[in-house]
Amino acid sequence: MHRHFSQLKGVINLDIKYIDGGVTAPNGFLASGIHCGLKPGSLKKDLALIYSEIPAAAAGMYTKNKVKGAPIYITKEHLSNKKAQAIIINSGNANTCNGDDGLHKAKKMTSLQAKELNLKTDEVLVASTGVIGVPLNIDAIKNGIPMLTKNLSKDGSNDASLAIMTTDTFQKQLALEFYLGDKKITIGSMAKGSGMIEPNMGTMLSFITTDLSIAPELLHEALQSSVGLTYNRVSVDGDTSTNDMVLILANGLAENPTITEKDESYNTFLSALTELNTIMAKNIAKDGEGATKLLECQIIGAKNEKDAVVLGKSVINSSLVKTAMFGSDANWGRILCALGYANIDFDPEKVDVAFESTAGSIKVCEAGSSLPFDEDIAKKVLSENEVIIKINLSLGGYSAYVWGCDLSYEYVKINGDYRS
The missing domain is CATH 3.10.20.340 (ArgJ beta chain, C-terminal domain)
Structure with missing residues (x-):
């Protein structure tokens, strides 16, 4: 499927092709999703992992709520160097309003996953979604991480997207490709969100992967611009969640000339990213809890x-x-x-x-x-x-x-x- 998209100035007739694969569609990305038992009585998948085979430029945007989930503090800390290689996500528990215990456990999630992947702790980002004010069962996550890591695959996007869902009624994943010169660029995404949503950047989580080569500072600017036009224009019920987060990893494996200024290549990427995020944002609005339209x-x-x-x-x-x-x-x-x-x-x-x-x-x-x-x-x-x-x-x-x-x-x- 091809569409011509030119919402942003500077791009005319951008040829986009939608493809399968979600977050694993871009070169060098693997994913997995398993059930580790975070919510008593539930058998749904509740632990997900996104992994780049090489270090990636990374950027994030977060909730404006003054009450923030522990994973946001840890992820922001780890993103101070503007790079990452993996994201671990759990559903079933938001790990919010748990004080120092919550911060310790969010950090522990990253260190356990880093050890399993042979990475540094700050190369792993963390996100959580679910009920607020309940201590996180870190033992279930610890026991699940070896299987989560072993299951990493190019076909793992479906399991990962299932694992981040809470009250969502359908999976939200999408991938597209376009060209910069003769280099094919791919962007993949998965998101969750159903109720408690007034993003301003609920609980709304979105994870974006791309094989584009781009300077980290410009990656952050592109994410900020795109989120402002898309996710930040969604509201299901006016409640801004404590855990809203959008993260993007760009590993450069498309081998395009690295984008270092706001030139035509940057504008083309920004338009493609905004196109993808618009569709994902509309899917989140469409899946508002109990929504019929x-x-x-x-x-x-x-x-x-x-x-x-x-x-x-x-x-x-x-x-x-x-x-x-x-x-x-x-x-x-x-x-x-x-x-x-x-x-x-x-x-x-x-x-x-x-x-x-x-x-x-x-x-x-x-x-x-x-x-x-x-x-x-x-x-x-x-x-x-x-x-x-x-x-x-x-x-x-x-x-x-x-x-x-x-x-x-x-x-x-x-x-x-x-x-x-």
Whole structure:
């Protein structure tokens, strides 16, 4: 499958091909996933490993929550030299709010895995997801690491992506390839996220691998730019998790001339990375706990991009908007209400609102006032599993897209008995 993508300036007609393989699609990457028994009564895979056969440039972005999981502190410490070779991830326990015990165990995960791979401890990064405030069973992880390491393979991305899931209803992995000159570059990704998600960079984890050769500082800048346009524009429920993390490893095995400045090659990579992260972010929004449909809120005609993002997220996070979308009810007044309390200056009497889906489109509000519309057609448009809420502020030339989901009975059920 090929697509031409040119969201970012400086890139025209980038030819991207989607391929299988997830995080192991790029040259030199292996992965594995096993069950080690972190959550009593569960038999699902709960321990994952991503490994680069050679040292890689590395970068990360993390939650803005003041309460952070122990793995974030250890990973940030290990990334001070901007390189890494492996990432160990567990599900079933977030290892958060466990004090010094949590920090010690997060560090222990990296040292145990490093020893098994014959690496230095700071060459291993760590991530965790699951319930908060429960001590981590480090013995289960210690006992699982030998098997986890032995199972590393080029076909291991599927097991790894399964192992990082919690309440996710489907796996989230993707890979693509493109060319820089005559060198084929591959990017792979796996992510998890279902509820407790307002990333700003929940619990949302994303791991990206590439065989691109790029200076570590530019890798971090590319990740930051891409996350700002993708993962940071997702909200399922407005809760910013304690463990949100996006990590990227670039091992250089594509043998392209190393990217050392923001030139055409950098822009091409950034566009490909943003394309991949956009799809992954939308999959996370689509899989919001209990969700029945993906919502895309398009804010156009804004004074600036920041205003557009804030307004879009206000709409996406509104419980009244989300429940209306669950009921396929074209209650556009709730949308104007959500815009109105976002604390952003705009003119309500200039706002147009429309709904779009594969079933068609229907305009329901013009210049801040109601339009006659067919409720049956509106119901049909809103009954699809992907719905666009299109809002024109008619104030300027800026726009932004954000993603979320509807709010169903199932969300309350899942989050009401999450620990049981």
